[in-house]
Amino acid sequence: MATNNATDIIRQKYSFDSANASQINNDSKQFNSGSYGEEPSTRQQALRDTGVPPGANPTAAKAEVAKTPQSREIDWRVSLQVPTEINSGPVLSPLRETSNKMVFPFNPTIILGHSANYDSITPTHNNYPFNAYQSSQVDQFTISGSFIAENSADAAYWIAAIHFLRTMTKMFYGNGSNVGKPPPMSRLNGYGKHVFNNIPVLITNFTTDLPQDIDYIPCIVDGETNYVPVESLITVNCVPNYARTSVSKFNLREFAEGKFVGGNEGFV
Secondary structure, eight states: OOOOSHHHHHHHHSOOSGGGHHHHHHHHHHHHTSSTTOOOOHHHHHHHHHTOOTTOOOOOOOOOSSSOOTTOSSOOSOEEEOOTTTOOSSTTHHHHTTTTEEEOSSOOEEEOOEEEEEEEEOOTTOSSOEEEEEEEEEOOEEEEEEEEOOSHHHHHHHHHHHHHHHHHTOOOOSSSSSTTOOOOOEEEEESOTTTEEEEEEEEEEEEEOOOSSSOEEEEEETTEEEEEESEEEEEEEEEEOOOHHHHHTOOHHHHHTTOSSSSSSOOO
């Protein structure tokens, strides 16, 4: 008669008495870990070696959006500096907690490009045109990053980021100081000095989405309740804007040697 369970198979191998009870128990464990008489799988053995108990749940690190990690000596995340002219008030206070910067909490997608412009000269009765150099330029940066709001602090940071971008796309107009000045300039940093090192940028455009099919989390800013999407995408377009005095000191050979990464303005 065929046997259909572990106990019957082990009973055929050993007589069932107290003398070999421990051996039956060991064989039962071996039976449950694989086929009859096979050794435990490599994955099971690896878990035993690491001391991870069976059924242990995986742990995930929580994203801290509104706080700068204290364990990092250098914060290499992509960020936009908040100018001192506008860095006041309760709405922007979360940005002051991240070293006066709007920090993208997760690595954003960045599109950047460089152009060398040439004027094509086409003489009559000639097979090939001649290209005369005109100018070079750094094209517009497009920075697109996700913002996740897990709590009210994250939501307040999202509001501060949006309010910062709104402010950076407006000039000093009407009343107040500095009337007539253009929108402020920011500084782009991220991924180390040889990638984005204190690049002076003007924010030309930004967009975000407020999806209809996700949850919104409440937060109180300056005594008012607001609702922020738990997940959204913020896209910022900006262009480099170097001072004439800095450009006049440009040296292509030194630039090629990487010597323009430690100054007040980083060339790209």
